[in-house]
Amino acid sequence: MMRVAVIDDEPLAREGVLARLAGRPGIEVVAEYADGVAALDGLPRSRPDLVLIDVEMPGLNGLEVLSSLPPAERPMAILLTAYDQFALQAFTLDVIDYLLKPIDDDRFDEALERAERARLYRRPAGDSAAAANYVQTFSVRSGTRQVFVRAADVNWIEADGDYAVLHAGGKRHMVREPLQRLAARLDPAEFIRVHRSAIVRISQLSEMQRLSNQDALLRLHDGTPLRVSRTYIRQLLTILSEK
Template sequence: MKALIIDDEALARKRVINLLNKVPEIEILGECSSGKLAIEQINSLKPQVIFLDLEMKDMDGFSVLEKIKVVPRPIVVLLAAHTPDACKAFDVNACDLLLKPFKEERFYKTVSKIINTGLPKELDIDEKIQNLLGFYTNRSTGTIFKIPVKQGNTTILLDPRDILYITSSGCYAEIYTNNHKYLLRESLCALDEILDPNLFFRIHRSAIVNLDHVKELVHSEYGEIDAKMADGRLLHTSKAQKKPFLEKLGI
């Protein structure tokens, strides 16, 4: 398993490297001292796991993850001096979060979890799904019109127009239709990039809605709004997305 260490502090990188040198199952591809360099290295070296500092000087770790284009995406272990927004950590499919200064025992517990996930099999599944995503893409617009969702030994080709909304759940995206809930091992960031922007809108870092299935807006006394979907579920709209969401609805 190949790993990349990303941290703008040399001593922090050195400690992770020293700890990983004791793990024969992991090969260290290299180290990065900035977010910009990390994006280049991830896209070119295609590591299977990255140890990513969230608080670098040029950009935070979440920004790095939004800009990488590799398929399949690497397993992510976040490193931070302070506890970050939990929703963000879930949304980027983080395998684990290590708070600095972490103990060796805690570090190796994370590494053991990564090694025991059966990585090659998961990567094979991801590659097949990504190949299907490419096959079912409208080449003229770049917008997918079928989303492949693996269910046991079959793959369902889901029409985006049937989707009510999508929420994040740990390492998975939960896709809701009128009759079913599907799990897809993908981040909301990745789905947001490939879904039709005329039909879908990300109202919160943990939720994407189909605009055609937003039935009501519920206003709170604090000026916040929730989107009431066709199935009755309320989804909160973040403050940052409130104005563009209303504009998208023509309000």
């Protein structure tokens, strides 16, 4: 479970972020603050793993709040800003992404997935508690039978209305769960979202070709072609650079 705090002096903006987080699997909202001074006072007690924090706030702005916290107590941060720029200082403050206001739903999902991935590398070695929370086995119906599909055997997943389709071992399995919700239950060290309608297992990536419209074309080891939308291309390139 990732502990999250929301910090924004605009009530409507703060409520909008809280609404997006509400009921999201693997997320626990532990605090909200209406200004930087209150956040600086409260964060050492609420101890979130991640803060979604407004850059421009009276008193203390978002970067000042983060820089005032001791490095050992500083959570990961996603900046909320109305401007497509932020200080270079942010790169030294555990800032992993920024979201432009008004917030785009796909970019919001992408930022949280990046936070989940970053959190894997922040937890102490040998700590398997977070990984244990991710889905390990899917239970799906096949006629009159109940079939169990291991997450480790899934090559990629596509959206089909309110269902998700698992592609594993050359077979298709329907799961009664929207892709949006399923994505939060998958281990971000193993799976990555490449399109609003597709998730792939990272180890199945074979090649990628950039397209002229800023999208990209992926090919999996089994030859399956998948499109990567520009919304998710940056995260994918980051993952590939780490391999």
